[in-house]
Amino acid sequence: MIMVEQSQVWIGSQDSNIYIINTHSMSCNKQLNDHRSDVTDIIVQEEWPSEAYSSSLDGTVIAWNISTLKVNRVFQLPCQNLTSVKLHNDQLWCCTGSCILVVSTHEFQLQLKIEHHLKDVCSYFLCFQLFPERYEVWASYSGSSDLYVWNTKDFSRPPQKIHLQDCSEITCMIRVKNQVWVGSSARLQGKSKGKIYVICAEKKSVEKELVGHADTVRALCSAEDRYVLSGSGREEGKIAIWKAE
Structure with a gap:
């Protein structure tokens, strides 16, 4: 669950959907359904152009255009059990069961792997x-x-x-x-x-x-x-x- 642009709260669910709550009306009238497994984490890139990144248990990472709610990029990690992601300096750090993978946010190229x-x-x-x-x-x-x-x-x-x-x-x-x-x-x-x-x-x-x-x-x-x-x-x-x- 994360606040997005002061007017929305995005909530990841085990049913593979992301539910978007409007903080002014306190209603949920939008949802994103491109994941195919439990949504495990959501993070936001504050710098322009702002993007949101969501991860799911099957190893999928999706970059979202926050304004249009459309998918910018999709990346499939070479392993599953993706439990959390963090963002730093245009890099996504992805925690899976067997390793921590570091990929670039622009092309999702693998840059580092920390082994179990x-x-x-x-x-x-x-x-x-x-x-x-x-x-x-x-x-x-x-x-x-x-x-x-x-x-x-x-x-x-x-x-x-x-x-x-x-x-x-x-x-x-x-x-x-x-x-x-x-x-x-x-x-x-x-x-x-x-x-x-x-x-x-x-x-x-x-x-x-x-x-x-x-x-x-x-x-x-x-x-x-x-x-x-x-x-x-x-x-x-x-x-x-x-x-x-």
């Missing part, structure tokens, strides 16, 4: 975050309580590892100022809980551990870098609001 490096062949990339000004990409794997940080200038070097205590699996992460907020499922006193770790991006150390959910933290959203909203899984289904400091 764990020995456990059953694990896969879950989520990632870019720190371009620090030349870093942060990523997590399924079933792992560790964050991995690569230097984007030299991927031949092994990634730095940040271990999260009492964490079962890292499920989501966002940037908030110079911090990374990490949502997870955790085991506390033998019970499953949702836990948020606040990590200093510079020191690579955990500054705070926040427990406010009785189920896995599934989503994190920053509100003007002042507040962070966290949403939990279906067993609890609650949203918590945290003050970012």
Whole structure:
């Protein structure tokens, strides 16, 4: 879900459609139906000419003309399980289960591939975050309580590892100022809980551990870098609001 040009909210759905809500009338009278699988992410390029990019689980990336709602370009990644995309300097960073792919936004040419490096062949990339000004990409794997940080200038070097205590699996992460907020499922006193770790991006150390959910933290959203909203899984289904400091 993302705000587009202050008057629309685009919502990706598991039914392969993108629903467009008019923020003035609060009605949904438009939808985009060019995807053929679950829509997993939507991002917007703010610079002119502005475009929106949507991704789906089958590895498809579509570039949209925001004004006309028509398809500008379509690209099929060489692998599936595409879970999220991020935009930086005319490059799309695409997170799939087995790797992170970097493609150009203009011609969708493959420029970089970050391979899955764990020995456990059953694990896969879950989520990632870019720190371009620090030349870093942060990523997590399924079933792992560790964050991995690569230097984007030299991927031949092994990634730095940040271990999260009492964490079962890292499920989501966002940037908030110079911090990374990490949502997870955790085991506390033998019970499953949702836990948020606040990590200093510079020191690579955990500054705070926040427990406010009785189920896995599934989503994190920053509100003007002042507040962070966290949403939990279906067993609890609650949203918590945290003050970012």
